[in-house]
Amino acid sequence: MSVASPAGRRWSPPPLVANPLLRWGLALGAAIYLAAALGTIEVRWARVLEGIPRGLAFVASFLTPDFLSRWRDIWEGILESITMAITSTALGILISVPIGLGAARNIAPVPIYLACRGVIALSRTFQEVIIAILFVKMFGFGPLAGMITLAFATIGFLAKLLAEDIEEIDRSQVEAIRSTGASWSQLINYAVQPQVMPRLIGLSVYRLDINFRESAVVGIVGAGGIGATLNTAFDRYEFDTAAAVLLLIIGIVMATEYASGIIRRKVQ
């Protein structure tokens, strides 16, 4: 960066990728990929043009959202979504804590560690909706399938971050408790738990937030919640009702995000 430039040459900022061969190779690769990708997109412009007035109608309906004519459906959907988010987070925490403990390399033996990491990887890889399809098949339509789906998705998030947090705890506190002759459960309770608790609470509140947001989509495949109402509204082209639902979702997400921000600042 501080190379003295010979007279007449302008200084230029250092590039992001230092190796020029790699830099130009990446640029060339990106250009080829872009050309290939854009080349294979089939867009039916006639259909798009046809859709533009409909899109404008939708944007306009945001100014005149219709909360009233389907208020019963909307209310039931919202209530189901909120309850689904709460129960699934509670269930998710209950399952995540033991799995998180098992997935922390510094307190779990290798076989348990590998098993717990496997569960976490499985839960993280699949999108909620895919898991919801399977659970709807097993448990039937309704919010129970959605709740179990979200609880399962919570494991991948919460257990992983909890395990990483446990792996980073201060060893000296563990040793201090162990030197008093504490049992394993006392060790977890007095040496590990106080160190990770603030973060666990913060993450749980954050996950509650995410679970509410996700509860809006699992309804699309029949797992209950506001998603079913929204899907029906779109299918019937009732954009004003859909706009009302979307505005409600945005409002609730903003409120929970604000509240969870306050709680997280308090505990950390």
Add this chain to the structure above:
Amino acid sequence: MPVSNAGAVKAWRRRDRRTDLLVWLAWLVGTAVVVASWRVISGNTMWPFVWDAPTQAWDLLSRMVPPRWTYIDQLWRPLWDTINIATLGTLLGVVIATPLGFLAARNTTPSMLVVRPLALYCIVASRSINSLIWALLLVSILGPGILAGILAIGFRSIGFVGKLLYEAIEEIDPSQVEAITSTGASRAQVLAYGIVPQVLPAFAGISVYRWDINIRESTVLGLVGAGGIGLQLQSSINILAWPQVTMIFILIFVTVLASEWVSARVRGAIV
């Protein structure tokens, strides 16, 4: 350290009485809320369908195994589409989110009163709506196809990238900006030489991270008609071809793991 006097002996307690009470109260309220929520859920559930879940699960498993390996020949094109939706969508999101991030950051926004709240609202609105809902909306406007998927992924990414970007901009070192300003640089020059180099690594990391999330999200967009491997998933489920569904799951699993690996490697190289 809270200590209580039990007779003549001092006993150590973990918390003082007031905190004890508060913790207990928090547990009480939390449990009550969860139980009340559970009652709503169980009231809306058809329990006979739940009781035969083990039978259903066994039935499903026996149909899904073994996967139909030959079906993979028909999956390469949808997989290519899925990756394109994720990549082009991320690109679109990043292109829109970058100016939005600068407008929303406290230290670069042109106006705290008008522009910043507006930019923040765009970011929150984009973040609260899941990409599948964006896809639902766009499919009903533009018709089914990859374009709706790309736009859906793009719109959802705006909020994510925008939020993390403006937070990164707000955390930059102000002394470098001052140094550039003191040379008499214009606003654009301050931006280019004082701010951008500081946020560039974070920016690249955020984009790659979002790309990896988008790969996972774009696998399901086809369920609502927005292209990609989800279309195959939907049609396989509709005709109850469970061995094909297993094949699709395996492919998704491998793709997501690979994208996660790439993203972790790239982020490791940048940061």
